[in-house]
Amino acid sequence: MIQKKLESFIGEYLKANSCEIQNWSVSANTKQGFGDYSSNIALILSKKIRQNPMEIAEKIVASHNKDESLFSLSATKPGFVNFHISVDYYLNILKKILDEGTDFGKPVKHAKTANVEFVSSNPTGPLTAGHGRNTILGDMVSSILTWHGYNVTREYYYNNAGKQMRMLTESSYAKYAKKIGRDVAPPESGYIGEYLDDIANEIIQKFGKNLDSDSVEFRKFTEKKIFDSIKGTLKSLGIEFDIFSEEQSLYENGAINNVLRRLEELSLSYKKDGATWFKTTSLGKKEDKVLVKSTGEPTYRLPDIAYHIDKVEREFDLIVDIFGADHIDTYPDVLLGLEALGVKTDHIKVIIHQFVTLKKGDEVVKMSTRKANFITLDDLVEQLGVDVVRYFFIMRGANSHLDFDFDLAKDESEKNPVYYLQYAHARISNLIIRYDNEIKEKTDLDMSLLNEKDEVSLIKKLSAFPTKMNELHQSLEPRKLATYLEEVAAAYHKFYGNHKVINLDNIPLSYARKNLCNATQIILKTGLSILGITAPEKM
RNA sequence: GCCCCGGUAGCUCAGCUGGAUAGAGCAACGGAUUUCUAAUCCGUAGGUCACAGGUUCAAAUCCUGUCCGGGGUACCA
8 A cells, every 4th residue: 555655665765764763753744734644754854863853854755766756845843754646546546446336445365263252131021222232242343343345244243041031030930920910929029011011912812811930931021022122123224133042052062160160170260158259369369259149149250251251262364342331340351261271362352332321311210120210222213213213323432431312313314414415425326427418429538637626636536545444444333434424425526516527618627527426326325234224326 | 559541723633753834613793695516715803833841853643740621441349
């Protein structure tokens, strides 16, 4: 890529002058007036060879062969070396975008596998608005990896062995019992949502009124029904999972006991007060953590260690966990456990996101599945539409808190930047139809006619796409793609506003501009599809 | 107690693997409508980048401390 070439230019200069030095860089400029790229080499070098940086910069500029057509050089103020890339270079990229279409910028060889675990909410009720963030984030991260050539497994892990599910089963039975007139008190702090009434009715229809309280149907049927509803919600958001893994099986196949045994063998666990402790202090932590409570029930750490061993053994090249802030304290323990057992962890990437704070006006809504005072993800989709919902959850970086005012949601949805992107795409579609209707005449494509400021800056923006995607591959932050697409759309709207594409008096220019529009549309389409957002032809 | 995140324009936020003039949207004000879809564009105004030190040729960006706000967590008493 271009940056490498610029770096090697500097590198060769250094070599020719037998200077050995590190820490210098060539970076793209965001500001106007200093060329496309700049290097700080002279500033770094000045200290070492005790020379004025400006003089060094000018020497480097002078060393450049002026016949070189790719770029020209200049030196400015404190001592920057600026690279001005030739327009031809960008025009070539533009051609490449048109040739390669939505494959533009895609790395060819990767053939790797990745596992992305997300949502992983226990099937105790419908997905709430609060789950939306994890859900959307995980799906987009998966898409980013897919685009980069990974064969991605989307995995949903749920805990059906613990207290929550037992409570759900009892709550389900209580609803059933009440409907058929048995005198049964609902469990204390059980689940009370209306969705359980619906399920109870179905159970009556399907299995009749004579089920015992310990019938497996309460657990099985309730779990299945709730899962169906969760899957429905996910489907409406365009998300489908490849695998659902359950905690239960880790008990059944002995994986959990195995972890306990091995930790004991390594003297990394001990009993105290009837509980089993994980000796994390001997692994550099401040305090030990509980693996199995004195009640005999394991804490979340133990099954999660076993589950991660299982994932690692499935030999993915990359394992991504999308976790909410409640895991901040605990996931390091899980990794520690894996390392202690000699399981490789350096290909595990944990993405933690902060929670969403839901508000109604100024009032914060505390959501609880158990108490059934929640706004479902379905509600959001119904009110705002899939595209707005998807965009909404990645408008802030995963690591920042996200405030969501439900009262203003609809209001704000009209101002949602996603429309700005989609409008740019729709505008282009419309324009191309117009163009084909109005201009029948054929002409050769001459991109060099595109030399207006707005045109050039749009072309440069489009050219940055592969670099952006590369960054995205590193950071796995969908927001960065969204930000980039907003910039592309802005550059396009600006160009569109200031220049006519269809001009019957200048067909060659019209044609070149039409191709610029095509290229813009390709980039927008590719980006939007990675975000799982529709690219409309009309708005 | 321990941990995480944030404090940038009136509001909501970008920018934060250090770079040269701190950016958008909304709100305000003024302009563009015989339109290639105005869900757009052009312009004006708006900033001690919480505060204080430090590192550096260079700090909104890195380090330390302080203040303020949000959140998480414990077989926690």
